[in-house]
Amino acid sequence: MNKVDQLLLGTLRLVHRWQFGFKLRLHTAEQGRLAYLKSTPHKERPTLVFLHGLGASKDQWGTAVMSMARDYECVLVDLPGHGESLYEPFSDFGPQSLMSALEGFLETVVKGPFVLIGSSLGGCVAGLYAAKYPQRVSHLILLSPAGLGMKSLGPILQARLQRGQTGFGYRTVREMQRFWGLVYKRPPKVRSRWAQAMAASGKSRFNAVQRITNDFRREGLDVLLERLPSIVSSTLVIWGRHDQVFLHGTLDVMLEDLPNARGLIIEDSGHAAYLERGREVTAAITEFISTTH
Incomplete structure (x- = not known):
């Protein structure tokens, strides 16, 4: 990625961090370094910890989610292998390994019981953590979580995996648009220069995304499914009606196995409902936190 692309995307990240009161912080552990954004604490309100999806980062939650920092202390984490987090080249990046990497971080950074929010890959990691702690x-x-088995995958993603391909990651503007067509109900429209910068960023992350996908497959695509009965925390599962990555029908399967959960379908949205229908998602999260124990 050239310097102009870095400047464009870096400036946008800084603007959003400033707008919502986030500061970049680093947590160093034996295996590497975790980068995260943290907002100002709010007395008598819980801390919200956010775990992003595959190939995304702490800065890609969108303005609706980031605006929750006005009412809650929010911690947005770069999972190992993503964003500004740095880990040893030999590290494993499957969801169970990612969860293990977060254990010491969460114990150190977040005091007391907290609200854990995860999307896709981050949802799988969040579920594993909640089952253990x-x-x-x-x-x-959980926002359209991964780790629920092959039957949860949409037909396009299933076909690609069966051919030994991946449905995630992109290196060119065309590949990015194809990926957005999979993730969004209505893919965003961006100007050519921004599209080029975003595709260049995707290219710089592409190999890491493929490695994480392979590590996930090695651990098992159903790694979360068997842990669902062990999740006793009050749980809200949110799914986009038009999710092509993970089928929203999987929600019913989850609710049968989760001891203390409710589900919500967000209309007119795909896999990234928190971006397409951000206000609805954040309103649902706020209502859930304030009315359940």
């Missing part, structure tokens, strides 16, 4: 997670919000 029920006393730490007061509320769990």
Whole structure:
């Protein structure tokens, strides 16, 4: 990625961090360094911890989610292998390994029970953490989580995986547009120069995304499914009606196995409902946190 692309995207990140009161912080562990954004604490309100999806980062939650920092202390984490987090080249990036990497971080950075929110890959990691540390997670919000088996995958993604391909990552503007067609109900329209910068950023992350996908497959695509009965935290599962990555019908399967959960379908949205229908998603999260124990 050239310097102009870096400047464009870097400036946008800084503007959003400033707008919502986030500061970049680093947590160093034996295996590497975790980067995260943290907002100002709010007395008598829980801390919200956000785990992003595959190939995304702490800065890609969108303005609706980031605006929750006005009412809650928010911690937005770059998972190992993503964003500004740096980990040893030999590290494993499957969801169970990602969860293990977060254990010490969460113990150090977040005091007391907290609200854990994860999207896609981050949803799988969040579910694994909640199953292992029920006393730490007061509320769990899963946004179209991964790790629920081959049957949960949409037909396009299933076909690509069966051919040994991946449905994630992009290196060119055309590949990015094809990927957006999979993730969004209505893909965003961006100007040519911005599209080129975003595609260049995707190219710089492409190999890492493929490695993480392979590590996930090695751990098992159903890694979260068997842990669902162990998740006793108050849980909200949110799914986009038109999700082509993970089928929204999987929600019913989850609710049968989760001891203390409710589900919500967001209309007119795809896999990234928190971006397409951000206000609806954040309103649902806020209502859930304030009315359940």
